[in-house]
Amino acid sequence: MNRVYVFKDKSNKNGKVMVLENTLEEFKSKISALFDIVGDNVKIYSSNGCEIHDLRVIRDDENVYLLPSVKQNNEDCDNIENSTKDLEEGIENIKSKVVSDWITLNVGGKRFTTSRATLLAKEPLSMLARMFADDNNMYLMNPSATDETGAYLIDRSPEYFEPILNYLRHGNVVLDNHVNPKGVLEEAIFYGIDSMIPQLNQLLEESISSYGKNQALSRMDVVRSIVMTSITSELRFQGVNLAGADLNRLDLRNINFKVLHKIA
Template sequence: MKRVVIFVNGSKIDGKVFSVDHSLDELLTNSSQKFGVQCKRLFTKDGGEIDDIQLVKDDDILYVSDGQPFIKPTADDTNKDTNKSIININSANEWILLNIGGKIFSTTRSTLVAKEPNSMLARMFAIENDNSMILPSPKDKSGAFLIDRSPEYFEPILGYLRHGQLIVDRNVNPQGVLEEAKFYGITSLIPELESMIIEEIPDSTTAPLTRRDVINAIVKTSTTSELRFQGVNLAGADLSRLDLSYINFKYANLKAARLQVRLPHTLPYIWIAFNICTNMEEPHGNRTNMEGVNLKGANLEGSQMAGVNLRVATLKNSNLQNCDLRGAVLAGADL
């Protein structure tokens, strides 16, 4: 009966003595059980691969791997945990479990290494055994590598490493993803995330005016002078109980604006976008002039529009349920 000493590929420590009985497959199976890894290839100390049990001699020193090529043992190889981690992750086809902040992610070594070879993740799980490698983090009970970071922000990064496209869900803050990209060293992702963050910053030149902005403009303007709000974005603004006399709203965007109680009787409403507008009755009995206004698809449910001039206005697909249109002028209106 022959016996041999077998080490894990690339290691000179913690060798095991095996008896060589019947077949190469049996020897590899026994090695897998003792080392806790799936042993697939057997090498001599000089790197020659053994494919026949008859080539094994008594007292040979051999090395097993889980599929990767022969790694020559180094003289300073003294850390058992380091070598076991390397042998466990060096297979190009091996799946890797990551425990990111308590959430398990399953991916492959090639996904973590290929796109960003200089990133922290690539250096943790790369095949090359050089000084640039980082010792993998400890594992949890399931064998997943523990990393104390945010799983919510890591998920878009992993997707980017898989298919090269950055996809960030609407409810995920790109600023958080950017910080994680910096932490993991995914440098190619940083410019794209920075551009995304800049695009989300509201543009002060296009942002809707607020009620305070309108009040400030009104108090600074004479009651007999026209205040030009032509083309202004007033979407969502609360304009209720304000005196809007002598204000030019032509081409303005008043979508979802609150226009209650008081409106002047001659507003240039041509092509104004309205939604959820109510109480368009003029307290002095004069008619509000909305001639030619575009109210297509507007929600005017329950609006008080008695006597309003809607001549040649567009009301197609508008919601006029419970709308008071007593005495309203609808000549030529598109209903």
């Protein structure tokens, strides 16, 4: 609550210490009572002679006057009023920015709502981060079109997108039993979520190792595993069934074939 000193003129004599009321009308009414002013024609002036029309321009412990000491031109007084308007517009811009920090994506017909920080923080060079980064980001991309609700449209699988969004939130790959890690890996590559790929490769490797004797790998399974594995890592194919898989012209140097099943 602001305190203000009210004087009749710039002599600063016989003033009153008052508390700003909720409205300008209430404040003027209290001034009329304290200074024995008849009628409702009370005007308040700042130290530079501008009439005050809004209590928000009065600072704490400021002097105000009932008679203007210096007559300023209209431009000076308008600048004060414009400053108040600029402040109000600035507040609205801040509110708008806070709202825009929440983003809704429509991925393959399913909507996901997340924060801008989630999309930017972990993978700042990913496609999602570049779509919603600020103007200072050199990798900025134009966001996609929106649906009737304003959600950004992405024509990809929602089933595989959900694990990616959760990874951006907490940094761990968590897949439900019915979600194929191969599909999530494809989406991670598409969105450019590079730090997620090693964890998905590990899941795929464990999945390959768990194949039974009657579950043969195809050439495509082998090729995909090789492509997604770093050249500095060893891919383990112990005990897997490669019967019927065409391995012709594949680089198998970094694959561990110990306890390899006989190829028919």
